[in-house]
Amino acid sequence: MLTAAYTGDSTITIAEAEPQAPGAGRVQIRVSYVGLCGTDLHILHGNMDARVQMPLVFGHEMSGTIAAVGAGVGGWSVGDAVTVMPLDWDGTCPACLAGNQHICQNLDFIGIDSPGALQALWNVPAATLVALPAGIALDAAALVEPVAVAVHDVRRSEIAPGEKAVVIGGGPIGVLIATVARAFGADVAVIELDPNRRAQIEALGFATVDPRETDQVAWVEEWTAGAGADVVFEVSGAAAAVLGATALAKVRGTIVVVAIHPTPREIDLQRVFWRELRLLGARVYQRTDFERAVELIADGTIPSAVLISKIVPLSETRAAFDDLQGGRAMKVLVDVQEGQPDLDGATA
Numbered sequence: 001m002l003t004a005a006y007t008g009d010s011t012i013t014i015a016e017a018e019p020q021a022p023g024a025g026r027v028q029i030r031v032s033y034v035g036l037c038g039t040d041l042h043i044l045h046g047n048m049d050a051r052v053q054m055p056l057v058f059g060h061e062m063s064g065t066i067a068a069v070g071a072g073v074g075g076w077s078v079g080d081a082v083t084v085m086p087l088d089w090d091g092t093c094p095a096c097l098a099g100n101q102h103i104c105q106n107l108d109f110i111g112i113d114s115p116g117a118l119q120a121l122w123n124v125p126a127a128t129l130v131a132l133p134a135g136i137a138l139d140a141a142a143l144v145e146p147v148a149v150a151v152h153d154v155r156r157s158e159i160a161p162g163e164k165a166v167v168i169g170g171g172p173i174g175v176l177i178a179t180v181a182r183a184f185g186a187d188v189a190v191i192e193l194d195p196n197r198r199a200q201i202e203a204l205g206f207a208t209v210d211p212r213e214t215d216q217v218a219w220v221e222e223w224t225a226g227a228g229a230d231v232v233f234e235v236s237g238a239a240a241a242v243l244g245a246t247a248l249a250k251v252r253g254t255i256v257v258v259a260i261h262p263t264p265r266e267i268d269l270q271r272v273f274w275r276e277l278r279l280l281g282a283r284v285y286q287r288t289d290f291e292r293a294v295e296l297i298a299d300g301t302i303p304s305a306v307l308i309s310k311i312v313p314l315s316e317t318r319a320a321f322d323d324l325q326g327g328r329a330m331k332v333l334v335d336v337q338e339g340q341p342d343l344d345g346a347t348a
Contacts, residue, residue, distance in 0.1 A: 001120035002340055004317040005055035006043050012318040013055065019121040022070035027126045029082060031336040033142035033311070034117045035061030036324055038173065038237070039260065043112065044321055047262045052112060059118040059334070060086040060111030063132065063141035073126045081132040083144045084117070084124050085290045086110035102286045109284075118314065120340045130290045133298050139311065140297050140304035142333050143176075145285075147293035147302055149258075150176035152285040154184055157231045157256050161185025166220060166229040166248050169236030170197045170208070172331045173258065175307065177233050178206055183301050186231070189223060191216055191241075194327045204303060220248045227251075228275075233258055239265050246271035254278045307331045313338040 007013045022028040036059075042048055043058055052058075066080045076082075089096055089104030096104050108114050110124060132141050154177060159165055165181045167174045170192030178188045178201070189207040192198050198208045207223075209216050220229055228250030234241055237259035245255050246268040255277060272279060296302050309329035312320045314336055323329040 002314055003057045003120075004059070004118035004314055004334070005057045006052065007055045008046070008049065010044055010046065012044070012321070014315055014317070015055070017057075017119065020123060022068055022123045024071040025073060025126055026070040026123050027066055027073055027076055027129060028068040028070075029062075029064040029084070029117075029122045029124065030067040031062055031064040031117050031120060031122050032138040033063050034059040034334045034336055035142045035146065036317075036320055036332050036334065037061055037146060038171065039112070041321065041325060042260055042262065048112065056112075057115040057119050058111050059116040060084070060109070061142055061145040062117040062122075063138040063144070064117075064122070064336075065138075067121055070123075070126070076126060076129060081134075081136070081138065081141070082129045083132060083141055083290075083294075084110070084128045085130055085148070085285070085287060086116070086124075086128060086145070087284060088114070088125055088128065102284050118317065118334060118336065120336060130287070130294065132294065136294070136298050137304070139308060139333055140302075141294075143297060143302060143304055143307065143331065144290060144293045146173055146331075147176055147180070147296055148285040148289040149173060150180040151289040151292045151296070153177050153233060153256055153258050153282040154180045155289065156280055156282045157181075157233070157254050159184060159186050159231045159254075162187070163230035164189070164224050165231045165233065166191060167233045167235055168241045168245060168248075169234070169238075169259065170194070170201045171235065172307065174233070174235040175201060175204070175330065176302070177235060177258065179204070179302060180296065181231075181233075182206075183296065189220070197327060197330070200306070200330060204306065216244070217247045224250065228253055230254070231256065235259050237261055242267055246275075246277060249275065249277050251275045252278070254280060256280045256282050258282055308333055311335050315339055
């Protein structure tokens with residue numbers, strides 16, 4: 001089979017590998033689609049070289065069908081449509097024992113710390129499987145993982161119906177957070193620099209702000225009748241956004257840090273003190289977030305067709321990252337099966 005692996009120095013190598021039968025407690029998935037995301041970009045840029053083992057077959061946003069079931073696995077059958085919650089925790093660390101398995105202190109994030117989904121046949125622990133309902137398209141189902149991120153972020157914020165949320169950064173996760181927050185009953189505005197992304201976001205019915213053209217603090221104050229936003233989601237990963245986020249939140253408002261910041265950032269702690277702000281981290285997700293994400297995609301709340309900009313074969317994975325990096329796409333999926341050898345050595 002063919003795989004796409006990060007091999008260092010911003011290089012992705014398409015290579016052949018021999019599929020392995022799933023071991024006890026594991027399931028083999030015939031991967032259909034894999035979404036590329038900001039975390040994958042961090043890997044590609046070398047920001048995680050101290051963490052990953054190269055070559056790394058990466059990718060963790062995916063959909064597929066079960067191809068084989070290992071010994072001791074019950075409740076799953078060949079042909080079942082699934083996605084994967086790519087978290088494998090040890091169950092013994094203090095975080096796990098406190099009920100926070102999703103942020104296990106020794107967490108194996110599958111696709112970063114161990115091989116991921118950019119391969120035709122992928123073996124994973126059966127406990128990571130999440131069932132997909134009949135009728136859901138497998139390309140749309142590849143969005144479940146990022147939607148689960150958004151669900152977790154919004155749940156962490158504790159935003160209530162009728163409250164106002166500002167999302168800083170209108171990339172894929174920012175748009176999903178805005179969409180989920182709206183589904184939870186919030187009124188949402190998105191701060192985004194790129195005009196193409198702003199146009200896409202406005203087409204989805206959200207107010208947008210270009211901070212280069214508009215004083216974002218004054219705009220938010222007017223929008224909230226002088227109060228400030230109930231919740232601010234920092235999704236951009238930019239140092240200036242972190243520094244400015246505290247100025248957008250109301251008294252006792254909440255700031256949720258969603259983006260991965262590769263270096264420490266300055267933050268206005270005087271503002272945090274003065275307004276008694278709440279600063280929250282939101283890292284991954286829990287199973288309930290995945291299950292809610294499946295529902296939001298299946299019922300059409302998530303505009304999957306709008307968010308998926310293009311689908312490319314595995315051989316074009318590197319070029320797809322260039323489109324993502326350049327802001328030319330909202331969400332790019334890799335069709336993992338296109339061009340794969342079949343059992344007879346022909347190509348699909």
